[in-house]
Amino acid sequence: MEDKIIIKDLNLYFDTHHVLKSINLNIKANEILSIIGPANSGKTSFLRTLNRLNDITSAVKISGEILLDGMDIYKKGISLPWLRRKVGMVFALPVPLPRSIFENIVYGPRLNGVTSKDRLEELVEKTLKSAFLWDEVKDRLHTSGTKLSGGQQQRLCIARSLALEPEVILLDEPCSGLDPLSTSKIEEALYELKKQYTIVLVTNNTKQAARVGDNVAFFLMGDMIEYGSSEHIFTVPNDKRTEDYITGRFG
Amino acid sequence: MELVLAKVGNGGRNDARGYLSHRNDTYTANNQEHLRMKSRENLIQFGLLIIALSTIVILLLIALFILKEGLPIILRVGIKGFICSTHWSPQQGQFGILAMIIGTAWITAGAILVSLPLSLSCAIYLSEFSTPKVRGTLKPIIELLAGIPSVVYGFMGMVILFPLIRNYLGGAGPSILTASVILGIMILPTITSIAIDSLQAVPHSYREGSLSLGATRWQTIRMVILPAAKTGILSGIILGIGRAVGETMAVIMIAGNSVIIPKSLLDPVRTLTANIALEMNYATGDHRQALFATGIVLFITIIILNIIAHTIARGGVEK
Amino acid sequence: MLKPIFWEQVMKKILFVGTAITVFILFFIIFYILKNGLAVVDMEFLLSSPKDFGRAGGIFPCIVGTIVLSLVAIIIATPLGVGTSIYLSEYTRESKLTSIIRFGTDCLAGIPSIIFGLFGFVLFVVYLGLGWSILSGGLTIAFMILPTIIRTSEEAIKSVPDYYREVSLSLGGTKWQTIVKVVLPSALPGIVTGIILGVARSIEETAIVIFTAGSVLRIPTSLFDSCRTMSVHFYILAREGISMENAYGTATILIITILLINAFAYWLMHRLMAKYS
Numbered sequence: 143m144e145d146k147i148i149i150k151d152l153n154l155y156f157d158t159h160h161v162l163k164s165i166n167l168n169i170k171a172n173e174i175l176s177i178i179g180p181a182n183s184g185k186t187s188f189l190r191t192l193n194r195l196n197d198i199t200s201a202v203k204i205s206g207e208i209l210l211d212g213m214d215i216y217k218k219g220i221s222l223p224w225l226r227r228k229v230g231m232v233f234a235l236p237v238p239l240p241r242s243i244f245e246n247i248v249y250g251p252r253l254n255g256v257t258s259k260d261r262l263e264e265l266v267e268k269t270l271k272s273a274f275l276w277d278e279v280k281d282r283l284h285t286s287g288t289k290l291s292g293g294q295q296q297r298l299c300i301a302r303s304l305a306l307e308p309e310v311i312l313l314d315e316p317c318s319g320l321d322p323l324s325t326s327k328i329e330e331a332l333y334e335l336k337k338q339y340t341i342v343l344v345t346n347n348t349k350q351a352a353r354v355g356d357n358v359a360f361f362l363m364g365d366m367i368e369y370g371s372s373e374h375i376f377t378v379p380n381d382k383r384t385e386d387y388i389t390g391r392f393g
Numbered sequence: 394m395e396l397v398l399a400k401v402g403n404g405g406r407n408d409a410r411g412y413l414s415h416r417n418d419t420y421t422a423n424n425q426e427h428l429r430m431k432s433r434e435n436l437i438q439f440g441l442l443i444i445a446l447s448t449i450v451i452l453l454l455i456a457l458f459i460l461k462e463g464l465p466i467i468l469r470v471g472i473k474g475f476i477c478s479t480h481w482s483p484q485q486g487q488f489g490i491l492a493m494i495i496g497t498a499w500i501t502a503g504a505i506l507v508s509l510p511l512s513l514s515c516a517i518y519l520s521e522f523s524t525p526k527v528r529g530t531l532k533p534i535i536e537l538l539a540g541i542p543s544v545v546y547g548f549m550g551m552v553i554l555f556p557l558i559r560n561y562l563g564g565a566g567p568s569i570l571t572a573s574v575i576l577g578i579m580i581l582p583t584i585t586s587i588a589i590d591s592l593q594a595v596p597h598s599y600r601e602g603s604l605s606l607g608a609t610r611w612q613t614i615r616m617v618i619l620p621a622a623k624t625g626i627l628s629g630i631i632l633g634i635g636r637a638v639g640e641t642m643a644v645i646m647i648a649g650n651s652v653i654i655p656k657s658l659l660d661p662v663r664t665l666t667a668n669i670a671l672e673m674n675y676a677t678g679d680h681r682q683a684l685f686a687t688g689i690v691l692f693i694t695i696i697i698l699n700i701i702a703h704t705i706a707r708g709g710v711e712k
Numbered sequence: 713m714l715k716p717i718f719w720e721q722v723m724k725k726i727l728f729v730g731t732a733i734t735v736f737i738l739f740f741i742i743f744y745i746l747k748n749g750l751a752v753v754d755m756e757f758l759l760s761s762p763k764d765f766g767r768a769g770g771i772f773p774c775i776v777g778t779i780v781l782s783l784v785a786i787i788i789a790t791p792l793g794v795g796t797s798i799y800l801s802e803y804t805r806e807s808k809l810t811s812i813i814r815f816g817t818d819c820l821a822g823i824p825s826i827i828f829g830l831f832g833f834v835l836f837v838v839y840l841g842l843g844w845s846i847l848s849g850g851l852t853i854a855f856m857i858l859p860t861i862i863r864t865s866e867e868a869i870k871s872v873p874d875y876y877r878e879v880s881l882s883l884g885g886t887k888w889q890t891i892v893k894v895v896l897p898s899a900l901p902g903i904v905t906g907i908i909l910g911v912a913r914s915i916e917e918t919a920i921v922i923f924t925a926g927s928v929l930r931i932p933t934s935l936f937d938s939c940r941t942m943s944v945h946f947y948i949l950a951r952e953g954i955s956m957e958n959a960y961g962t963a964t965i966l967i968i969t970i971l972l973i974n975a976f977a978y979w980l981m982h983r984l985m986a987k988y989s
Contacts, residue, residue, distance in 0.1 A: 195882060200805050221427035227884035237875045239894060249893070250883035299879075306884060430886060437888050438803055444795035448862070449816040451855050455823065455831045462834055514730020522724055531735065533978070538738045540970045542916035544947045545963050549741055551950065578737055585734070611720040632822070639824025641919045646951055666826045670919060673830075688830050695822050703818070 146171035146340040152206035176355030183361040193229040230303030234315040236295035238287030269301040293324020463685030483680040496662030503573025516588030539582035547646030550575040564659035567649030580633035591625025631702040641666040749964030777939030784850025793861030821859035829923035844938040849925030857910035868902020901984035908977040
């Protein structure tokens with residue numbers, strides 16, 4: 143499998159706080175990478191370096207390289223909107239925009255210049271099907287997105303990020319706060335999606351990481367302690383700290 | 394439309410070209426479109442900066458023009474001669490505004506006296522003793538008071554207070570008393586509104602802590618909440634003072650406008666603002682300049698009040 | 713020493729009385745004006761022109777003057793005010809520049825209307841040669857209501873949650889696109905309320921109008937015409953003792969207008985909030 147994203151010596155500072163310490167990691171294409179670790183390990187910050195969403199915070203300093211298909215996304219001259227269309231993101235809190243389901247999904251494409259009604263409708267159907275939400279909402283596409291249940295809203299957010307036809311999808315603890323049924327639906331969707339996309343999933347739930355991830359990276363206090371296939375990490379981890387975390391001795 | 398021919402290690406795009414692919418595929422970051430978009434964003438940011446600077450520009454313009462028109466006369470008559478003299482006779486070249494300063498001071502003090510008990514009662518009652526529902530209904534209603542034009546207030550002073558004063562207290566009617574009462578009512582909503590907000594901003598834990606130690610609500614208010622809300626309420630009062638100092642139309646209608654130093658509450662007085670408004674229409678040359686100079690004095694007073702309010706507010710926050 | 717409970721009861725009653733007096737005063741003013749003025753107000757009063765300096769006839773030109781003046785003021789103040797608040801909340805972090813701009817806004821808010829009147833007179837009427845006109849008046853009033861619009865808009869924009877912005881950015885939106893398509897629509901209720909409050913303030917303004925727009929008692933036909941607003945008309949009628957009756961009538965219209973505007977502001981707030989949240 144080819145490397146989709148190569149992270150070299152990534153250091154991230156918020157003010158003087160050293161949030162990510164020399165991260166080196168290769169993310170493979172068409173795979174799900176689960177990132178696990180206790181709270182405040184820098185998992186979310188790391189995720190946000192991949193679509194440069196950290197840039198909107200002030201007092202941020204980044205060094206190192208992140209190569210997407212061989213090109214450094216922190217190079218001068220990279221268009222942020224362009225990058226974020228390639229690398230989509232689903233947040234921990236399901237945040238539908240205060241508009242209809244249809245409008246939520248076509249928001250991104252419209253910004254990009256897609257205006258044809260037919261194409262937009264096709265996009266909506268395609269992405270909602272990929273997110274396993276189509277059947278539940280196909281009759282009420284023009285009702286407000288905020289009226290859906292939590293699990294449905296999150297699937298809407300997944301569909302929304304798919305509408306831009308990204309190549310990578312970042313998910314930040316997408317199932318936190320959702321009921322088990324919604325969680326399993328989302329995990330089912332991720333299985334399907336990895337055939338077409340590269341997926342990076344931050345999760346607090348080690349069992350979910352074991353279920354869903356092909357590869358796993360363990361973060362602790364800004365360091366990446368260990369990386370390996372999920373089979374390896376969850377049975378015979380190399381580092382004692384990894385083992386402690388997985389077995390629940392802390393975090 | 395550049396279609397990329399060479400992709401470096403693209404894994405995973407199995408489906409046919411999507412609708413956006415012609416833009417997504419350009420790994421050279423699609424320079425043309427990107428540059429156009431970036432320069433448009435920069436232009437917008439610059440334009441908004443210019444707009445944002447407009448407030449400062451306007452303020453400076455106001456200061457500039459008022460100074461330009463009024464400074465010469467102050468320099469000629471001298472600050473002492475201007476501010477400390479009570480002789481205001483434009484025809485004879487006398488431009489002392491002390492009487493007006495005293496008039497403004499009396500009326501403002503009176504207004505605060507009238508307004509404080511009422512506005513603080515309202516604020517404390519609505520914040521501490523009433524239900525949120527009552528508060529939500531009455532607060533906007535009180536703020537409605539602020540919407541009534543000042544000329545209507547002046548008018549009410551004329552038709553209600555004048556007869557009352559004439560009949561029961563003697564005097565002609567237009568007086569410090571009338572002006573104080575009416576102005577006090579006018580600044581009620583300002584002070585009340587800010588006081589309520591300040592009181593509401595006191596953390597609930599303060600209240601709960603005090604009550605759980607056995608204090609009554611009034612004791613809690615007196616010893617815990619009011620001190621905590623002190624700075625906010627104070628800055629509200631200063632804002633009210635600013636409004637009273639700056640009020641023109643109502644004052645003209647009810648304060649009497651005589652250029653004298655008052656000896657009793659029933660005496661008529663003229664304020665700085667009334668002075669400007671009354672004589673501007675027919676003033677020329679030096680006279681007009683003197684009126685602008687009065688404006689300078691007002692302007693400076695307001696800025697000083699503002700700075701005081703700011704310092705109080707900041708001092709409170711640091712605590 | 714009297715028991716604390718006793719004081720509590722006493723203070724509670726005293727405070728209630730204070731509140732009651734305040735509310736009573738408000739209703740008294742409204743009631744008094746309306747009682748004396750409603751009799752005077754009829755369609756003829758609203759639609760016909762004044763005769764004999766206002767002793768008889770209606771106040772139609774004043775109504776027109778008021779509407780046009782407020783419109784001009786709002787059209788000028790809104791882009792300036794909303795633009796400033798967008799810049800302050802979206803494009804800069806707190807810095808020397810922003811605190812200067814904020815201090816300027818606060819100062820502007822505290823300047824008495826008579827000073828605005830003087831300023832408008834010197835700059836627009838005399839220096840720029842616009843004469844006593846709707847343009848002079850509108851510009852001056854716009855500057856006066858600018859702080860109000862900036863404050864309410866900034867509050868509204870700041871209250872739009874950050875995650876909306878992040879969602880839009882993560883979908884490839886630029887900063888400006890995010891502002892126009894996500895932030896402003898969500899902030900609309902607050903912004904519109906600020907605009908309506910600005911309109912209410914410009915209607916009640918008297919001193920500025922006299923100094924910049926004059927008080928000509930004719931229906932204005934161009935922006936360069938002078939005009940008289942309802943509050944100016946009321947002031948002249950009352951102070952010069954021309955007609956108490958018509959004064960009451962004018963005051964009635966003024967008060968009803970302001971009450972309606974405030975009620976409209978509330979209603980609009982609620983409707984827009986329901987639509988956008």
